[in-house]
Amino acid sequence: MNKKEAFYNYSFQNPKSTDREGVNVFYKEDDGDIFHTYSIYARGIDMLNITYRFLD
Template sequence: KRGKALYNYGTIVPGMSDREGVSVFYRDPSGAVFHTYSSYARGIDMLNTAYNYLDLVPKGRDEDPDDTQGWVAYHDRY
């Protein structure tokens, strides 16, 4: 039985063991911690330098809408 996980401020039934995300925190001089930014899934593309460059070229990422990672050559799949 698959469990649930907290992701992007909600509860999901994950389809994989890990999901992408980034969070930024700030600690003020008194020691209080503030959560200032979070982004998940496609929202973290800006942190992937390769995608930033691909977005500049005529064909862009050239992704298949039904299989956006279809171009990936996995080293452990033959």
């Protein structure tokens, strides 16, 4: 049986789509180290998606 689960929004779930919205922010130091500093998913990105602003 093929479980249709993916790691999304910090948990394994069925995203019901191959493309899901999300924003990640990374910081790169001068020595090349890269840090994942912030993530936001689903309806949390409303202000970045102009379509939601028009629909609301």
